[in-house]
Amino acid sequence: MNLSDEELMEAYVRGDSRAFDTLFARWAPKLSAFFARAFGRGGTSDDVLQTTFLKIHAAKHSFQQGLPFRPWLYGIASRARADELRKRYRLKKNVADGDLTDLKLASDEPEPGEHTDRMRRVQKAIERLPEAQRSVVLLHRYEGLTFGEVAQALSIAEGKPVQEGAVRVRAFRAYETLRVALADLRPDGVGS
């Protein structure tokens, strides 16, 4: 039987540990890609992925029945990602999320042979965005969340309400910055 994510999570909250197994199989590859875009593959990404699933377990009773699973999951994942950023920049736990805005993400060691120049350019352009915009782009463009879902996820991640309108503004600013930065990578071949 193919249960929805919400049904699986509710079963897990009731004590069905097999449901957690299924959720891991379903979501670990996607979350792994989400963290790999921020920290590179392996190492740090795998640690943050493990932390995320432990946080899901610890916060399982905060999952509200009837609400969608995906924004809740990405809220926890975004929180784990922000915690890792804090650790990386040796910031205190109580530093407000807004203070992460101007941090530039230093990516892990380059992965020779795996990335083309175009990929590296795109990666760098995303890394140069302020964190508040970068997190929106990662969730909207790469994870396929709607602005409403991004707002729900960031509300969990940032621990305060984030309005859909604010997410839309962040996204529009980020995409405009990226458009300028990547203008020469158009499919006509310029810059590749």
Added chain:
Amino acid sequence: MSTHLAPSELAGLAMLPPSDPDRARADAHTAQCAKCAASLRDAGAALGALGDLERDVEEPNLAAERLATVKRGVFDALREDTQRIAKEGWVVLLVAVIAVALAVLIFPIHNHGALDHAKGIVAVGVALFALFFASSAPRAKIAVGVVVACSLSLIAIEVDGDPEPAAYHGAFCSAVLGASAILPACVAGWLAVRILEPGAGWRIAARAGAAGLAGQGALALVCTNHGALHLLPFHFVGLIAAMLISAAIPSIAQRLRPATGS
């Protein structure tokens, strides 16, 4: 013709799905305005490069191996967590038993040994229930409610028109409740905060309450002051205070932790 698209919004509009109302308005405009249509197309084309990162796919066997390692790590940690919670239960059980035993032994000596056997049986029943409760750890918020209800019921059973001053035996009763509730809560709290665990406060409060209830059961057996003005502050409020203090342990401990960010 509608207003031209703002250049600063072209990129954002290009990234919206056709079903989005803003995008639909933009599409309605570009159907009539070739200049805006070309600008929107250009913006979309430039941002098409973002898709390059999605083509960066890991070799499947390598990815599977990596995820299997992460999964082992997660499930090992969860197993350890279950064992730790069971250990907490036993710690609470052990300390509560010691506190109850001390109360039963010390109090009659202090009070020249006057016991009410009928109330004693009820008290022992409540204590046994509380001890079972403390070691089996059901859902924390329900457990806290059950502890409060049991504590109030016990007060209702005990209370009579005792003329003794309210503070008579007060220090002893507070000490028994403190020993039975706060000490196991501190131990359970110390175990809980070694890993980041949101919501641990409720579980620790439930355990402290259950252990304190065992202490309260022992007090019902040995304390001869059955005045409401004694029972409420020294048998009931003491238990609630113990639960509140113990519930705060994880957040206090987390604040005192070095900021590693984890």
